[in-house]
Amino acid sequence: MTIKFALAFSGAALLLQPALALDTPPQQNAVEHFVLDNGLEVVVIPDHRAPVVTHMVWYKVGSADEPAGKSGIAHFFEHLMFKGTERFPAGELDATVTALGGNLNAFTTADVTAYFETVPPDALASMMDFEADRMRGLVLTDAVIGAERDVVLEERRQRVESSAQSLLTEEFTATLYQNHPYGIPTIGWMHEMEQLNRADAASFYEQYYAPNNAVLVVAGDVEPATVKTLAEQSYGQVERGPDLPPRLRPSEPERNTSASVTLHDPRVGLPSFLRAWVVPTYRTAEPGEAEALDLLAEILGGSSRSRFYQEVVVKSGTAAQAGAGYDGGAYDPSGFSIYGVPQGEHTLAEVEAAMDAELTRLITDGISADELDRAKARFRRGLIFARDAQQNMAQIYGSALATGRSVDDIEQWPERIRAVTPEQLQAVAKKYLDPATAVTSYLLPPATGAQ
């Protein structure tokens, strides 16, 4: 099935990659960064291996910035951005990119909305024309609103309503966050989505879509000087919008309780659990803490060499799956999570107990320098492999810059990872992963008393 306009969820996401960056690149391919007079930030990542360029525009707005009661407007609006301007009617961007053999798409998360095209390098100027034009020039009519709202409602039915796991994740996330809008699903609650209208869309557009709230990322077979000239000719002509107020969302209060959310569903053949805590992210953490949390997730459950996998899957055979994840790239404090699925005759309770024991062991006994070095080596290797695809690089720079981090943050990341000590890692585990404040979701078969 072709999926267009994929929607990424943030929150307790295991889905989002940790912020990655590259080792120092060769000089001729150095990343360039500059700001146009109207406030548009531009990043150029040269990569001359294939005659392809990835052009991405990131807006610093996501579902967590939506007005109360308008859940889903950020994502719905992303769809509406394809409905045409006075200069380029609906379908013309699609047709142009298609004729080039390129591809285009867009996505919305809790923190960002991004639009991108992958095309031959000589089409870059044309892509910039389209994106610069629709940054301020979108024409919205009631007619296009209605049909497209049906499409996003259908998208919600397909992604969420048809999946027990998705329904549970949605309500689990709503429980994990007591006050922050990360608790509201990016696609929106059905009853609020049904009410979204043209006025909502127009005011959202007016407020957030402007060059001074956007980041342009161009990666691929181009030179920074060319990109700068083209960007000034297109985006440079778009008027700066009003200054946006500081990006302050409602924040999380101290949590004093644990909680659990359970869904029984006839489609579930094997039980599973996911447990999460809201922890600082790269933008909000004390120096070194986010890096330590990143490595902690790797050591606990990031690969087949992780403690969960080796101890709970391989050695004891209690679990079929066991892992951990950290959403360190989120703008505000976000999820650190662990998850497990039992194997054979073992129960979910046994898996939880075994994973909790591993977590306790790490908090109590810490880790060796050797174990930490191996995890760091896997990160280093991941960075080199990430450079193999220009879309990865555009993603890394775009997501960081659109969520309050800088090019320096990205480029200094390997050094900051290298500096993490075993003691720091143990300290963040102890500080943040307190069983007394964990929120857990259980996905269970219909049988009563299943655990």
Next chain:
Amino acid sequence: MTTLPLLRRALAVVATSFALLLTALPAQAEVVFQDITSPQGIDAWLVEDYAVPIITIRFAFEGGTTQDPAGKEGLTSLLTALFDEGAGTLDSESFQIALDDAGAEMGFIADADALYGSMRMLAEQRDEAVALLKLAIEAPRFDQNPIDRMRAQLVSGITAAAQNPNTTAQRQWATALYGEHPYARRSEGTLQTLASLTADDLRQLHQRQFARQKLHVGIVGAIDATDAAAMLDTLFGTLPDAPDLTTIADIDPQLGQDLHVPYELPQTSIFMAYPSLERDDPDYLTAYLMTQILGGDNFGSRLTTEVREERGLTYGISASLNNMAHSQALVIATATRADRAAETLAVIKDVVATMAEDGPDEDELAAAKKYLIGSYPINELSSSSAIANTLVGLQLRDLGIDYLARRPDLINAVTVDDIKAMAQRLLSVEPTILQMGPAPKP
């Protein structure tokens, strides 16, 4: 065209190459496919690229899950899970630690027609990584403990999916189209067949399939042709010459059936199978263009326009050609709200009938041609892994190392009348339709 830096070796390394000048602008990047043959006579295609200090190798042994003996379904799936679970003198844990230390990522996977292996390694640790891949290819151990663990994970996967209506739908779909043919067998196995699998079964399957004759290799990255040729001999030089494969019959999918999997869901999924063509049929690209216009992977296709854009009936709809080694089909797939499933199906049938009767117009065909020509480098050459995948795919389909250079002319030669005739041929046939969702109200 590239020539090789010739080093003194027992046998000279032979190379021919084709530069793909992928766009009109002369200063732009190019990707050069080289055809190399190792001193021991093993062929591969190579793309040298030093921009990132990594090397990616991908290879395919023809065979795949259709080689599972009857009653041993799931054997290939279990086999592919065990290559990093111990080889040579290294047990599972020692092997995985060594692989981690070597900074390499290794993977094995199978489809119905081939078993694929791949490794992505850092150029600076190439020798360590290749030594481990060689062990995995030549001497997997199949120790009982990892067999039991991986079997348990496959069993978990089957148990987890057993209550999912998609599982039921997939079973019905495969059985309806392929009957008793191996394509209808369960590649993941069943609880019964998995329980019966032994280390000897795995060894036999490995020996039957891992041979040099039906091996296809692609190498991409920071390595020259001489070193790549030496790597081929290291990895595959000791394998037997010919595989011992079970012959798989060609089969036409059984069309004209109407299937319904009842399930109380808010959406109804719809799948429709029509006939298609062999990948090496001279008219294949005509069918491919027709499918692209009907429901290809870009906005503006007829199905997307009518079903999504005009009516908001779906989030996605596609038509694609399902090419397997022994069976072909054109498949339309979508999901729509349950109470409008009948309307959606009627719209799809109408779009299909119009295409069969009238064919495309000139503008649609021109746009589809441009898309298919331009998208190839963007989709198929976007990373080392994508390039390696393309190199192996072209070899498996026997399309030739110059295929990418010839492909635009082949596409441009197709006319509106060709497409119209093809649409009549493929789309006038009654399809097999499967709907999964709530039973229609009487």
